[in-house]
Amino acid sequence: MCSSCGFPAAPGHWTDAGAVTGPDKLRARFRRAQVLQAVLPAYGLSAHDGGLIPGIQISTGSGGETIVPDLSAVWVLAEKLTGRPIDPLDARFLGAGGVGS
């Protein structure tokens, strides 16, 4: 947004906008990895974020690992690896209770 007529825009990737302080950022990264870890295994992928180095680590079942900078890059990589986009409106994600509930 224009700096004179709008409100300040959060810097960085839009998905990182919800946390500013160090502890909040770390909590957000752990939680994000937790959600990814509930979604990706159905597609033969897994996610890890230890909070020490920047980025999200995506692993394939064959042991391949890639670190991507943000969530948008996660979905681009996942589509490349699996051959189709991961669709949140897929029937597997429409169950009533959710993963781990």
Next chain:
Amino acid sequence: MRASWAPAAWARDVTGTRDGRMQLTVLGGFLGSGKTTWLRHQLHDGNFQDAFVVVNEAAATPVDDALLTRSTDLAVLAGGCACCEARGELVALLRRICDERSGKDSRGQRLQRIVLETSGLADPGPIVEAIRTDPILVHHILVSEIVVTVDALHALAQLRSEPLGRRQIEIADRLIVTKLDEADPAALARLLATLHCLNPGASFSGAIKGSDAELPLYDNAEPEALADLSDEVANPPIFATALAIDPTVDWPAFSVWLSALLHARGDDVVRVKGVMRTPAGRLLLQSVRKVVQSPEVLPAQSADTAYQDESIVFIGRGYRAEDLRRSLRYFASAGRT
């Protein structure tokens, strides 16, 4: 060829019409084309001063009014398009504005201008017709200009498939091509040539984040050969869904879900907007297809805007509203015991 830019009618004359009628500017444009951003900047610059601003939103939960705080007089018509189901409400609102104006004795106190920002799903044509044919409004209001914003990033795709996008452009007196800084130069030139073919009579100008910006030359660009859409099977209608965001939906889970949704369904989920509470404050979230704008950090809420933080509006087609709710619930509860 260079698109002409001329000072708009409102910049030359802010005193209403000679016969005493109010001037009405209709501001239209497709979903996410930058109507509110442009209007917000105009208000910041002091244009449309003393105008009564009417904002029409297709969704029941309005968002844009929170961004137009520079306007002293503002009314919101939410929950329907002013060109169809909410047309009666628009006429009733304009009549009330006219009634109030007629009660003022001094010409100096009288309202001279109304700006109507339509929803992105509105065809300005029926709105203008409703005002011009209403037996009361016709004596009080003159539709002085139809301004339509055009998204430099997405307009060509919209013009290929959306008859509404074409109608909005064809009826404009002035086309404002927005997001110039984000568009590929060749695609932008092609878009400008296409707009010129669709509406050779309109004046063109450009905008970046609401500010005036110069349009490039497009002499050598070929216009898009747009197919006739009249014989095609109509696309399913675009609809709005307000998704409740309760306290169990945390930002990290929501951002995982929305980023995946827009990657997979960005051509169907045409527009997302709303306010989300996060540890970093209230974030104004806006997307157009797959492009998400950097969220603005809004000031702490006042009591009258508290309702806006309770839902995010999704506008699109090709999915079921209930599936959005169920899927978000699934992601938000992931990993929770």
